[in-house]
Amino acid sequence: MSFVEVLDVIAMAMLAVAGVLGVWRVVREGSVADKLLGADLLTVIVVGGVAVGAGVTSSPLFLDVIVLVAALGFLAAVTVARYIEKRGARFAGDDWT
Amino acid sequence: MNELGAIITVIGAGFSLISAIGLHRFPDVFARMHAAGKASTLGLGLILLGVAIRIGDDGEFAKLALAGMSAVIAVPAGVHLIGRAAHRAGTETSAETVVDELSDARRLRAAAEE
Numbered sequence: 001m002s003f004v005e006v007l008d009v010i011a012m013a014m015l016a017v018a019g020v021l022g023v024w025r026v027v028r029e030g031s032v033a034d035k036l037l038g039a040d041l042l043t044v045i046v047v048g049g050v051a052v053g054a055g056v057t058s059s060p061l062f063l064d065v066i067v068l069v070a071a072l073g074f075l076a077a078v079t080v081a082r083y084i085e086k087r088g089a090r091f092a093g094d095d096w097t
Numbered sequence: 098m099n100e101l102g103a104i105i106t107v108i109g110a111g112f113s114l115i116s117a118i119g120l121h122r123f124p125d126v127f128a129r130m131h132a133a134g135k136a137s138t139l140g141l142g143l144i145l146l147g148v149a150i151r152i153g154d155d156g157e158f159a160k161l162a163l164a165g166m167s168a169v170i171a172v173p174a175g176v177h178l179i180g181r182a183a184h185r186a187g188t189e190t191s192a193e194t195v196v197d198e199l200s201d202a203r204r205l206r207a208a209a210e211e
Binding site: 003004007008010011012014015017018019021022024025029031033034036037038040041044045047048051052054055058060063064066067070071073074077078080081082084085 | 099100102103104106107109110111113114116117118120121126129130133137138140141144145147148151152154156157160161163164167168171172174175176178179180181182183185186188
């Protein structure tokens with residue numbers, strides 16, 4: 001393996017560990033706001049992973065996906081944040097997990 | 098140029114990993130906001146910069162710049178919205194919290210209206 005290939009594997013492995021930590025936060029622990037932060041981080045990690053994939057294969061096909069997912073993540077965060085704000089503390093405490 | 102781009106990409110992936118670790122290590126939602134909003138934005142920016150250096154084509158560079166700009170604007174704004182919603186919904190702060198100016202301001206305003 002060349003130097004660049006090793007670096008690609010390292011970058012992908014770091015993103016994979018970060019993704020597992022994010023999924024763990026969404027599935028297992030915390031209030032709704034915590035889970036939403038985890039989901040927001042997951043979209044950023046997915047965008048990063050697709051970007052690294054585009055760099056590895058040097059294929060421009062993935063770049064449209066990057067732009068779209070980056071925009072969609074913001075919409076998702078806004079929607080669920082509005083939901084938490086309207087439903088109130090009852091749904092944001094630790095008892096509703 | 099390939100090596101430089103790969104090194105920058107690895108640094109960006111490291112920032113994303115640090116952000117995910119911070120999401121578990123920090124004590125409450127309002128501290129985790131900082132991990133999820135800042136470190137991950139920097140990490141994504143570095144990853145996109147590294148990939149742009151590696152691909153090195155003008156049209157693709159424009160797309161990566163667009164994705165990077167929208168991420169720099171949207172991710173911190175979205176995380177801030179989440180934090181504001183959590184505060185309005187009455188999420189408790191951790192015991193180590195020193196200052197909560199939004200609660201203080203709301204209390205002062207309620208007292209002034211009475």
